[in-house]
Amino acid sequence: MINAMIDGLQSMMTLYNILMMVAGTALGVTFGAIPGLTGGIAIAVCLPLTFYLDVYPAMALLIGIYVGGSFGGSIPAVLLGVPGAPEAGITVLDGAPMSKKGQSGKALLTALYASCAGNFLSALITIVMLMGVSKIALMIGPAEFVGILFFSLVLIATVGSSGNSVAGLLAAFVGLLLSMIGTDPVTGIARFTFGRHELLSGLELIPVLIGLFVGSELLGGVRSKRQTQVKTVNFKDENRLTKKEVAGTVPAVLSGSVIGSIIGALPGLNAAVSATLNYSFVRRFSKNGSAFGTGCVEGIAASEAANNGTVGPTLVPLLTLGIPGSGTAAIFLGALLMQGVICGPTIMTDSGNVVYGIFFALLFCTITLAVIGRLIIRIAQNVIFIPTSILTPLVIFMCCVGVYSNRSLVFDIYVLIAFMLLGYLMKLGNIPVLPLLIAYLLGSTLEAHFRRALTISQGKMSIFFRSPICVIFLLISAALLAYSILSPLRNNKKKGK
Amino acid sequence: MKNKLIFDTRKSHIELVWGLLTVLAGIALIYVMHTTAWSSKTYSSITRSPVLIPYTAIYGMTIMGVILSVKSIVKIRREDRAEKKADAKVNVWGVILALLWALFAIVMPTVGFTVSGIVCLIVSFWLCQADMRKPTTYIAAIAVPVVFYVIFSKLLLVRFPAFSVF
Structure with missing residues (x-):
C-alpha cells in the first residue's frame, strides 16, 4: 500500500501533470461559470482528448476540471442569481442577496474557500473509505455483484429520479437494452447490430456519454435570452472576510464535508441533495439561522462545502466496485476504461498507484483552486457573458470533432447526434438521463456476472438466494421499488381527501 | 414576432408521447426478437442464452411505457379539470x-x-x-x-x- 501511494504521488506530481491539473482546474471553473454549461460537459468534451494522453495526465486533467467545475457553478449563482449547475442552486439563496448588497466578492470568496475546505476534507475521508470498501469488495463473488449492481440501478432509477420512479425505471431498461448492442461475449452472436459492422463492438462510449450530457443541457437553451447585466467583482473593503465570519463558517464546512462524503458515496444521490441537506441542517442549528436566505456567509459555506464534499467520495463506488453513482463518475469510468484501468474489487492490487495518484490529484487541485481561485474568478466573470448563441454551436462542433477523432468514423457523429436528441427529448419528458447512462454502463457487467453466477450454480437461480449479501441487496431493492410505487399513491389519496 | 418553433405544452402530454413511443418500440423489438435467427434459436443452457437480459430489458421497457402512458392519461384528465396551464417549453x-x-x-x-x-x-x-x-x-x-x-x-x-x- 505504501509503495503504491509513493508511486502514485511520484507519477502524478510531475511538471507536465501539474500543468494539466492547473489547466483543468481553470477550465472547469470557466465552464462551470457559464450558465448552461457545467463541469460535467467540460469533462465530456475533453474525454476524447484523454485518449492521446497517458493515464496520469489524463486523470490530472479530468480531476482538475471536476474540482474546478464543482466550484464554478457558484459564480453565476452569486453574480447573476442563476446557478451554473444544479448543485449551486442553494448558493443562490444567500449569494444573490449578498451580490445585490455589493458584497459579491465576499460571497465568492466564501464559496471558494468553503468549496476547497469541503473538497479537501472529504478527499481525506475518501481515502479511508476507499481502503475499507476495497477490502470488503474482495469478498464479493458474482452473485453478490449481481445483487449490488441491481440495487445500484434501482436506487438510481427511484431515489435518483426526483420522485419520478416510473420514468427512472423506464430509462434504466432503455439503458440496459442499449448495453446489449454488439457481440455477445459468450456465444459470439451479434445482437441488435442490424447488419452494421460499426456496432459489432457495441455503441461507442464517448458519443453516448457526450451526446446525452450535451443534448440534455444545451439544446433546450437555443434562442433563449440570457441575462447580460455586468457586475464587477472586487475583493477589497467590505468584501473582505473577517476572522469572525471565517470562524462562523467552520461548523458548516465540517458538517458539509461529512454529509457530502456520505451522499457522494451513494449511487444516485447527487451534490444538489447534499447541498440541500447541509443547508437545512446548518440553518436549524445555527445561531444565525434567521439570517439564512437574506445574504449570510454561513449559508453559502453550508451549500458549497456540502456540494463540493461529494467530489471525491463519488469516485469510491466507481473505483472499488465499478459502479458509477453519477454522470461525472460515469465519464471517469469511460476515461479509465480507455486507459486500460479496470475498476472493481481488484483495482487496489492491479492499479493501486493510479488510484492514489487520482486522490493526490484531487488534493492538489483543491489547493490549486484555493491559491489561484481569485484570478480564475476574474477570468470566469468575463467569460460568463459570452453569448450562448456563440457558445452552443462551438461546444457542439467540439463534441463532433472529439467523437470523430476516436475512430475516424462518421458513424460516431451520427450516434452523437442521435443521443443528443435523445437526451433533449428525455429532458423535455422529465425522463431522467442518469439511470439510462448508468444502466448502459453497467448492463454488460451485470449480464456477465449474472451468467457467471449461473455457470457456477449450473443454471440454478437459487445461487442468488443462498448468498446473504445478495439477498440483503435484493430485499432493499424490493423495498425501494415498493416505496417508490406506494408513496405517490398515498400522496394522491391525501390530495383527494 | 412570435417564435412558432418554441411552443408551450404540458409535461404530462410529453410524458404520454414518451409512454406511447416506448410501448411501440417495445412491441417492434419483441417482433424483431421473434424473427431474427439469434434470438429465436434454442440454447442448451440458460448460461449460454444471449436473449435473457435483452428480453428482460424489452419487456421491462414496454411495461414501464404502459404504466407511464396510463399515469399520463390520468394526469392529463386531472389537469384538464383543473384547467392547468402549460408548464413545459418545446x-x-x-x-x-x-x-x-x-x-x-x-x-x-x-x-x-x-x-x-x-x-x-x-x-x-x-x-x-x-x-x-x-x-x-x-x-x-x-x-x-x-x-x-x-x-x-x-x-x-x-x-x-x-x-x-x-
Missing part, C-alpha cells in the same frame, strides 16, 4: 440545430472537414440568433475549425476528410 430550434450537425457529418466526407465546419458554424450561429453583423462571429466560425484541424491532424494525427468534390 424548443424545436434545438432539434433543428442537432439535425444541422447531422448534415455536417453527411457532407464532411465530400466537402472536407474545414469547409463543412465553417459553413455549419455560420449557419448554427444564425440559427442561434448570434449577432451576424459582428465580424467576430465570422472570425470565430473560420478560426475554430482551422485551429481544430491543425491541432487534431498535425499534433494528434487524426485523419480528416479533405475537399473531394472534383
